[in-house]
Amino acid sequence: VTEAGRLHPLTLVFEALRVGRTFLLPALVGGASAARDDFGRMFGWFLAFLTIPALIGAVAKYVSFRYRLNPDEFVLDSGVLSRSRRVIPLSRIQNIDLQQGALQRLCGVAELRVETAGGNQTEAVLTVLSVPAAEALRAELLARRRAAEPTEIASEPETTRLARLGVGELALAGATANEVGLVAALLGGAFNLVLQLPIPLPEPDLDLEPMLPESPALALAVGIAVLVLVFLVLGWIFSVVSAVVRYYGFTLERTEKELRKQYGLLTRRQAFVPLRRIQTVRVEESLLRRKLERATLTIETAGSAPGERQRGGAEAFVPLTRCRDVAGLIAALFPDFDYDALEFHPVHPRSRRRGFIRYAVPIILAAAVLALVRGTDWLWLVGLLPLAWLAAHLQYRHRAYALAPGYVIARSGFLNRITWVVPEWKIQTLHVAQTPFQRRHGLASLIVDTAAGQATVMDLHQDDAAALLTRIAERVVHRREPAVPAGGA
Amino acid sequence: LAEHAEPSLEASEASIPAIPQEPPERRLDPRVIHLWRLGILVRTVILAPIVVFLGRAAALELPWMAIGAGVVVLGVVLAVAWPPARYRAWAFRMRAADLAVRYGVLWKTASVFPYSRIQHVDTQHGPLERSLGLARLIVYTAGVRGADLVIPGLAAGEAEALREQLAALGGGEDAL
Numbered sequence: 001v002t003e004a005g006r007l008h009p010l011t012l013v014f015e016a017l018r019v020g021r022t023f024l025l026p027a028l029v030g031g032a033s034a035a036r037d038d039f040g041r042m043f044g045w046f047l048a049f050l051t052i053p054a055l056i057g058a059v060a061k062y063v064s065f066r067y068r069l070n071p072d073e074f075v076l077d078s079g080v081l082s083r084s085r086r087v088i089p090l091s092r093i094q095n096i097d098l099q100q101g102a103l104q105r106l107c108g109v110a111e112l113r114v115e116t117a118g119g120n121q122t123e124a125v126l127t128v129l130s131v132p133a134a135e136a137l138r139a140e141l142l143a144r145r146r147a148a149e150p151t152e153i154a155s156e157p158e159t160t161r162l163a164r165l166g167v168g169e170l171a172l173a174g175a176t177a178n179e180v181g182l183v184a185a186l187l188g189g190a191f192n193l194v195l196q197l198p199i200p201l202p203e204p205d206l207d208l209e210p211m212l213p214e215s216p217a218l219a220l221a222v223g224i225a226v227l228v229l230v231f232l233v234l235g236w237i238f239s240v241v242s243a244v245v246r247y248y249g250f251t252l253e254r255t256e257k258e259l260r261k262q263y264g265l266l267t268r269r270q271a272f273v274p275l276r277r278i279q280t281v282r283v284e285e286s287l288l289r290r291k292l293e294r295a296t297l298t299i300e301t302a303g304s305a306p307g308e309r310q311r312g313g314a315e316a317f318v319p320l321t322r323c324r325d326v327a328g329l330i331a332a333l334f335p336d337f338d339y340d341a342l343e344f345h346p347v348h349p350r351s352r353r354r355g356f357i358r359y360a361v362p363i364i365l366a367a368a369v370l371a372l373v374r375g376t377d378w379l380w381l382v383g384l385l386p387l388a389w390l391a392a393h394l395q396y397r398h399r400a401y402a403l404a405p406g407y408v409i410a411r412s413g414f415l416n417r418i419t420w421v422v423p424e425w426k427i428q429t430l431h432v433a434q435t436p437f438q439r440r441h442g443l444a445s446l447i448v449d450t451a452a453g454q455a456t457v458m459d460l461h462q463d464d465a466a467a468l469l470t471r472i473a474e475r476v477v478h479r480r481e482p483a484v485p486a487g488g489a
Numbered sequence: 490l491a492e493h494a495e496p497s498l499e500a501s502e503a504s505i506p507a508i509p510q511e512p513p514e515r516r517l518d519p520r521v522i523h524l525w526r527l528g529i530l531v532r533t534v535i536l537a538p539i540v541v542f543l544g545r546a547a548a549l550e551l552p553w554m555a556i557g558a559g560v561v562v563l564g565v566v567l568a569v570a571w572p573p574a575r576y577r578a579w580a581f582r583m584r585a586a587d588l589a590v591r592y593g594v595l596w597k598t599a600s601v602f603p604y605s606r607i608q609h610v611d612t613q614h615g616p617l618e619r620s621l622g623l624a625r626l627i628v629y630t631a632g633v634r635g636a637d638l639v640i641p642g643l644a645a646g647e648a649e650a651l652r653e654q655l656a657a658l659g660g661g662e663d664a665l
Contacts, residue, residue: 428606428632434597444597449632466599473601477586 004066004077005137008109008130011065015058015127017103019051067126069140074114076124088114088124090145096138100131101267110134114141115272158256162332163318163325165250173296173320174243175236176288247319254332259299259317277301279426279452281317281330283339283419290417293323299333300452334423337407344400344411350441351399351459355392358437360385401446401457401468408448408472410455420455422448427476432465448472514580520621521642525572527617533564581640588628588655590638602638606630607659612648624648628655 066077074088099111109128129137165173248265254275261271282298289295297317318329327339363384370378394414402409408427411419427448434444444465446457460468541557574594581590587603607628614624624645628638643651 427603428630429603429638430601432599434593436595439597449630451631451633453633469599469601473587473589473603476601477603477605 004068005133006067007062007065007126008128008133009062010107010109011062011128012058013107014104014109015061016055019054019058065126067137069137069144071144074124074141076126086124090141093141093145096141097270097272098134098138099267099269104128112137115274159253159260160255160332161251161253162259162329163250163252163321165247165318165320167244167248169320170244170247170250171240172292172294173247174240176286176292176294176320177239177243243319250319252318259333261317273299273301275333278333279450280423280455281333281421283326283330283421284416285323285419286416287414289320290323294320295323295326296320297326297329300450330421334407334421337404337421337423339421342402342404342409344402344409347396347399347401347457347459348441348443348461348464349396350443350461352392352396354437354441354443354459355395356389359388359391363388396459399458401460403472406475408455410446410448410457412456412458420448422450422455424472424476426450427472430469430473430476432462432469434462438462512583514582517576517579517640517642518623518644518647519576520623520644522572522576524617524621524623524642525575526568529564529568529571533561533568537561537564579641583654588638590640600638602628602630604655604658606632607655610652610655610659612645612652614645618642619645626651626655 060080061078064078064080064083068075068077072090074090074093076086076088078084093114097113097115099113100109104110108131110131111128112126112134114124114126126134126137245265247263250263251261253260253262258275259273261269261273263269278299278301280300282300284296284298285294296319299317321329330337330339363381367379367381370381391414395412398412398414398417400411402411406424408422408424409419410422411417428451429449431447431449432444433447438444438459439462441459442462443459444462446460446465446468448455448457457465457468537557537560540560541553544551544553544556571594575592578594578597579590579592581588586605587601588607589599589601591597591599608631609629611627611629612624613627618624622645623642626640626643626648628640630637640648640651
């Protein structure tokens with residue numbers, strides 16, 4: 001039994017920075033207007049108010065955090081008001097990673113992350129330790145784990161490289177990413193700025209001057225349009241640069257039992273995913289990326305980690321890949337699965353009618369109400385109905401499902417088409433759900449639930465949905481995880 | 490995309506027995522109708538005065554007493570009609586390898602909970618349920634949607650028996 005260890009005092013600084021980063025973007029948007037109007041100032045105060053408990057939490061974490069290494073377990077204590085203790089049996093430790101951001105590198109500190117295998121054990125994150133302390137702890141953990149489990153020693157496992165992304169591909173990934181939130185935030189800031197400028201934007205030295213009419217309203221409109229454009233372009237460039245910086249040098253390797261991902265220009269990241277924790281694989285193809293024959297692969301793991309990095313257990317597996325490589329990549333995870341051989345079945349055609357009704361009802365209601373209140377001009381809204389039909393049609397065309405031996409596949413979405421690949425041995429429960437609106441058309445949805453999210457096939461014929469439920473249920477019961485989960489890739 | 494076609498059976502499935510002899514559907518204890526009815530009435534009694542009070546406090550010129558009375562009438566109608574319909578919609582079936590349930594009057598759901606995916610099983614009963622001799626059975630899985638199935642309104646003894654039965658059938662292996 002060793003003495004209890006503590007985090008490095010710089011933990012305070014890094015925790016504070018982490019809190020700061022969370023609020024940075026909104027703070028910038030608010031800050032743009034803070035000087036002039038009350039709303040901006042209030043927004044700033046509001047953010048500051050939100051920051052206080054987070055900062056207190058950071059201090060509490062540093063003060064209360066203790067770790068101890070017992071002969072066969074790693075014990076972490078934390079919490080001031082409600083103390084919590086996490087005990088990680090050394091034999092269950094899968095990986096111990098050191099991670100260093102650029103700033104952490106300068107300060108000589110590192111983050112130690114302990115990943116455990118199987119189940120939904122949360123990995124432990126020690127932020128931050130001094131580099132010598134972190135390395136010593138890692139060496140000690142590894143040594144003791146080896147002692148605890150002598151079979152696991154030696155022989156570096158054989159690795160296969162699955163993917164490697166160059167700067168070009170990464171730039172493409174950034175250029176085609178949907179950074180909607182970011183663009184919206186930038187647009188919001190731009191709008192706020194423009195509204196507060198005393199003079200319409202275009203300066204005399206811009207060529208726009210001769211075109212400007214006397215009307216200040218039009219000048220303002222032009223100014224706004226220019227600014228919006230500038231911000232859109234800036235946002236896009238930011239997206240490209242951030243994708244390259246974030247994923248620089250991306251490589252994906254597979255060992256016998258896990259996936260290993262390395263990437264990052266400033267912060268070098270190494271991520272490990274035990275293969276057997278993978279619940280589903282998602283293939284995401286936005287409209288733009290479909291045209292470019294590119295896709296994003298995401299894996300969902302049963303990470304019950306309440307902590308920082310894991311967003312709902314989903315993790316980009318490959319940020320961008322050629323569509324023709326998708327099958328090979330998925331086969332590296334599920335060797336008996338052939339993505340290219342799938343035969344997709346469409347959902348019921350009445351799905352289209354139902355979709356149309358769902359879009360049309362609000363349009364018609366809005367048109368009717370506005371026509372009554374504001375005058376019949378508003379009836380032009382009815383002209384949107386063909387668009388509603390088109391949307392419903394496209395949505396229907398991209399809804400599909402497929403069954404492969406051992407796998408259930410669901411697909412949906414036109415603008416961002418997502419294909420879920422769910423291994424049967426990961427299915428938890430199955431549902432057929434029917435809303436009153438679906439019942440009118442004799443439709444129902446099939447929902448395949450796993451420990452990391454669900455795949456839904458909307459608007460099947462209700463009899464088909466029931467038959468599929470029965471059929472998949474039988475297969476789930478008979479299906480076990482392949483005894484040897486994988487051969488080579 | 491292929492044309493809308495019947496999914497074809499794979500050869501590997503030929504060995505699976507066509508349709509197992511299904512046990513009959515089991516229903517909830519009919520006393521649950523009283524429980525639900527009481528629940529609706531209690532909520533109505535609480536809600537109606539709140540509506541009247543808030544309406545008046547907001548100083549909107551509306552006949553608030555009449556609206557309150559309307560809430561009461563609506564509550565009574567619901568209390569009469571809804572619980573029997575909900576009772577009729579609820580059924581479950583202990584099949585060979587899974588628990589199949591169906592429920593819902595307007596929003597209908599049919600679900601399958603394979604025994605091998607059950608993490609643990611609880612019974613619970615509140616004071617009102619206890620006074621009626623009823624209990625709830627809660628089945629937990631590791632899933633995201635409907636991760637915990639609640640079978641309401643079982644006779645207390647039946648709920649206990651089901652819990653023992655399901656606990657024995659389920660779990661055991663790491664379902665993740």
